[in-house]
Amino acid sequence: MSKSVPKPLSILVIENDPGDLWANVRLAGLRAIGDSDRVASAPTLEEGLAAAATAKPDVVLLDLALPDSTGLAAVKALRVVLPDVPVIVLTGQDDHDLAEEALRAGAQDYLVKGQFAHNALGRAIRHALVRQKLESRLRLFEAALNSAANGIVITDIHATVEWANPAFTTMTGRTLVEAVGRTPGEMLNSGKQDAAFYQRMWDCILAGRVWSGELVNRRKDGSLYDESLTISPVTDRNGTIRHFIAIKQDISERKAIEESVQHLAHHDHLTDLPNRTLLDGRLAQALAQARRDRGTVAVMFLDLDQFKPVNDILGHDIGDLLLREVAHRLQSCVPRESDTVSRLGGDEFVILLAQIDKAWDAAVVAGKLLASLRRPFTIGPHHIDISGSIGIAVYPHHAEEVNGLLKNADTAMYHAKKAGRNCYRFFRELAESTAVDA
Structure with a gap:
């Protein structure tokens, strides 16, 4: 397999002394790169910048002592015009501090005329080209990371x-x-x-x-x-x-979007109370805790009395506002954060008391709930009087799982309705399937 022929380099030399140009550049270094390398020269910085546009150099050899520019200003000017072309400084000043400043200004190397060995310039050019490619790649990576x-x-x-x-x-x-x-x-x-x-x-x-x-x-x-x-x-x-x-x-x-979706999936759209799905989960959790601690859990099924006439006479908009106000009052009556007020739909609500000492604690809360509903509601220009009927089922006395407690509390609520409304009843599993006062 034949070796690929290196691409000829285009080299721009900015040097105002022709003797220095050929003695220190061509004879000392460029011959090692190859006679086919294209070399352009300019005696001033201004002409060098103009030549850069046509020569399109791969590397620039720069003298720091030019008629129209001295010191590091020439390096900085070239870096602006040719930001991706390596610059090698050729100078007669053997000054370590100046060399460091030139490198910080953007030069790839610093060589003192007459002091570098044969082929040193060729090596410097090759190394400068490699470093420039690496620096360009690093700038590209940094730009990508910054963006x-x-x-x-x-x-x-x-x-x-x-x-x-x-x-x-x-x-x-x-x-x-x-x-x-x-x-x-x-x-x-x-x-x-x-x-x-x-x-x-x-x-x-x-x-x-x-x-x-x-x-x-x-x-x-x-x-x-x-x-x-x-x-x-x-x-x-x-x-x-x-x-x-x-x-x-x-x-x-x-x-935030995920939480909003979760909230909508587990809460009633009208009252923002927990819905049946969330209620079932919290009730199952409360029962698991009660089994471990041998505790007591109460479920209260509440249905509003005479709510249908509100919708029929005043309209569903007023009925919805009333349900929202009912939800606020019910929430104000539960004693602990662990308790849950939920809406199943229509005018049916379920209250979960996750931790009570005895069944009578549920009766106390039921009394507060009924009292809160007996206070008149003011919805816009309307003054509305309603009440509620509550059925209560207690774990472990009336049922030991979610559906059983909800079903028995519902049954007890219907017996409260039959008893004249505006009251509560505990579920009692008697032969005649009645619910009586606690």
């Missing part, structure tokens, strides 16, 4: 931030200057995750594995946000972990 929508953070092995992109600032309110030298834990910890959470994360990444999860972090202004986080270990050639790269995404909006 990424997700926050990207690079830390050392101790999680100290070394770099972060603008999306990190947008997400957290922390600038790169504020972030470098600190750990994400110092800046973002919300206290919502415990020590065990972070220990599992560290165990994973220190073992060389990628960790992914969700957590709640705190912005600079103190506000909390939900974050999806992936941390990847970065190893050296020997497999030793040297850095971590964290990819961060603000998922607060997504979480």
Whole structure:
């Protein structure tokens, strides 16, 4: 297989002394690159910048002592016009400080005329071209990271931030200057995750594995946000972990939508009370806890008295407003956060008392519920008087599972209706299938 022929280089030499140009450039270095290399020259910086447009050089050899520019100004001017073309400084000044300044200004190398060995310039050009390609690639990678929508953070092995992109600032309110030298834990910890959470994360990444999860972090202004986080270990050639790269995404909006969907799926659209699905889940949980603790749970089935005439005479809009006000009053009567007021539909409500000491506690709450409903309701210009009928079933006396308790409480409610309404009845499993007062 024949070797590919290297592409000839286009070299621009900006040098005002022809003797220096050929003695120090052509004879000392370019011959090693190849006689086919194209060399253009210019005696001033202005002409050199103009020649760059037509010569399209692969590399520039620059003297720092030009008639129209001296020192590092020529390097900086060339970097503006030719940002992706390597510049090698050729100068008669053997000055270490000047060499460092030239490199910081953007030069790829610094050679002193008459002091570099044969072929040194050729090597310098080849190395400058390689470095320039690497720098261009790094700039491309940095541009990509800086334009990424997700926050990207690079830390050392101790999680100290070394770099972060603008999306990190947008997400957290922390600038790169504020972030470098600190750990994400110092800046973002919300206290919502415990020590065990972070220990599992560290165990994973220190073992060389990628960790992914969700957590709640705190912005600079103190506000909390939900974050999806992936941390990847970065190893050296020997497999030793040297850095971590964290990819961060603000998922607060997504979480809010998910919570909204969940809420709508488990709550009544009119009153915002828990619906049958959520009630069943909470009742099952309360019964499981009661079985473990040998506790008592009460279920009250409440139906409004004379609600149908409200809809028929005043209309469904007034009826809906009345149901919302009923929901507020019922909620104000339950004693604990663990209790639940739910709406099954129509004018039927179920109240779950998850933890009571004895059955009589349910009767006390039922009395409060009935009293709250007896107070007149004012809906717009209308003054409405209604009442309620309540049936009560208690675990473990009347049933031991969800459906049984709800069914028996419903049965007891119908007996309260038959007893004249505006009262409560406990379920009693008698031969005549009646429900009597507690």
